[in-house]
Amino acid sequence: MKRVRINAGKVGLVFKKGDYLRVITQGKHWLGFNQRVLMYDLANTFVAPVALELLLKDETLKAMLDVVEVKDGELVLVYEKGNFKTVLTAGRYVYWKGLIEREFVRADLSKIYITEKIDKSLFSNYELSKYIRAFEVATYEKAVLLVDDMYTKTLDGGTYRFWRNDTTIKIAKADLRQLQLEISGQELLTKDKAAIRINFYTQYKVTDIEKALLENKDYEKQLYITMQLALRAYVGAYTLDELLERKDNIAEAVFEDVKASATKLGVNVLNCGIRDVILTGEMKEIMNQVLVAQKRAQANIITRREETASTRSLLNTAKLMEENDMLYKLKEMEYVEKIADKIGEITVAGNGNIVTQLKEIFSGK
Known part of the structure; x- marks a missing residue:
C-alpha cells in the first residue's frame, strides 16, 4: 500500500498491471499492490494511454471529458474562455472539463455558404483562412456568382466568403462607372479610295450585368468591333471631299447605328466623338x-x-x-511735281523764260 496526493487542477488514472481501474481527483488516495497512477493536468488536452473506448466505460471518467468527433468535410472551432483557440480537422479530440470553459463550433465544409456563427475577425486568421475562399467586389462594381459554372445570383459591392471544398465557385465582375472606349489610328478608305486615319472615342456604361457577362463573351471587344464597323461603313459611303464637309456628322451617325447593338451587349452608349481626322502620306x-x-x-x-x-x-x-482744260493743267502740274521730286539737278540755258523751258523739258518737246 502506498499513498498518493492529487493536487488541485490535477487528475489521476489508476492502473494495475496495465489495466485501467479508476479515476482519482484532488485529495489523498491509497493505492493497492501493483497499482500505479498517471497524473494529468486539467488545463491540457487529454491523451489516452490506452484505447479511449476502454476508458469511456467508466461513467465517472466519461463525465469528466469532452470528446469531440470531427468527421471528414467538417471543422470544429475551439474557443477557450470566449477566445478563439484553434481549428480541429477530421479526427477525435479529448479535453478535460471543469477547469477551463470551452466552446466548440462545428462547421460543415460541404456547404459553400458560411452560415455558422463565426466572428468576421477570424476570417483573416491563418488557421481558418486556408479553409475559406474570399472574393472582393468594389462599390462601383457588380458581379455574377457561378457555382459549378451555373449562374446563381448577382452580387453587389462587398466581400464574399465561401467554404473551400470541391464545389467550383467563380465570380465575373463588371465596372458600372462611365467608361471610355478608344479607337485610335483607325485606317479607313473613303468612297474615292482616299486613305485616312480617324481617332474616335465612345463613352458608355454597363446597364445589364447578366446580359453583358453571361450572354456575351468579351462585351468590350464586341462593342469595339461594332463601333469600328459602323465607322468604316459611314466613311466608305462618302468621297473625301464629302467626308471632310460632313465630319461633324460622323459621331452622330455612328452613335445612331450602334445604339441597338450595344443594348444587346447590356451596354448603354452615352455619346461618341472624333478626336482627329488625319490624311496619310501622299x-x-x-x-x-x-x-x-x-x-x-x-x-x-x-x-x-x-x-x-x-x-x-x-x-x-x-x-x-x-x-475740263483747267483740270488737265492741274493734273499736268501734279505729274511735273512728281517727276521733279526724282530729279537731283536741272540746267537752264539762255535768257528764255524759265517756266517755258521747264515745261518743254518735262513735256518732251
Whole structure:
C-alpha cells in the first residue's frame, strides 16, 4: 500500500498491471499492490494511454471529458474562455472539463455558404483562412456568382466568403462607372479610295450585368468591333471631299447605328466623338497642293478685281480731263511735281523764260 496526493487542477488514472481501474481527483488516495497512477493536468488536452473506448466505460471518467468527433468535410472551432483557440480537422479530440470553459463550433465544409456563427475577425486568421475562399467586389462594381459554372445570383459591392471544398465557385465582375472606349489610328478608305486615319472615342456604361457577362463573351471587344464597323461603313459611303464637309456628322451617325447593338451587349452608349481626322502620306501632300492652288486662285481674283477698279478710275479721270482744260493743267502740274521730286539737278540755258523751258523739258518737246 502506498499513498498518493492529487493536487488541485490535477487528475489521476489508476492502473494495475496495465489495466485501467479508476479515476482519482484532488485529495489523498491509497493505492493497492501493483497499482500505479498517471497524473494529468486539467488545463491540457487529454491523451489516452490506452484505447479511449476502454476508458469511456467508466461513467465517472466519461463525465469528466469532452470528446469531440470531427468527421471528414467538417471543422470544429475551439474557443477557450470566449477566445478563439484553434481549428480541429477530421479526427477525435479529448479535453478535460471543469477547469477551463470551452466552446466548440462545428462547421460543415460541404456547404459553400458560411452560415455558422463565426466572428468576421477570424476570417483573416491563418488557421481558418486556408479553409475559406474570399472574393472582393468594389462599390462601383457588380458581379455574377457561378457555382459549378451555373449562374446563381448577382452580387453587389462587398466581400464574399465561401467554404473551400470541391464545389467550383467563380465570380465575373463588371465596372458600372462611365467608361471610355478608344479607337485610335483607325485606317479607313473613303468612297474615292482616299486613305485616312480617324481617332474616335465612345463613352458608355454597363446597364445589364447578366446580359453583358453571361450572354456575351468579351462585351468590350464586341462593342469595339461594332463601333469600328459602323465607322468604316459611314466613311466608305462618302468621297473625301464629302467626308471632310460632313465630319461633324460622323459621331452622330455612328452613335445612331450602334445604339441597338450595344443594348444587346447590356451596354448603354452615352455619346461618341472624333478626336482627329488625319490624311496619310501622299494624300496629305495632295490636299496641301489643292489648298495652295485655291488660295492662289483667290489671290488672282482679288488682284484682277483691284486692277479693274484702278483702270475704271483712270478712265473716269481721263474723261473729266478731256472735258475740263483747267483740270488737265492741274493734273499736268501734279505729274511735273512728281517727276521733279526724282530729279537731283536741272540746267537752264539762255535768257528764255524759265517756266517755258521747264515745261518743254518735262513735256518732251
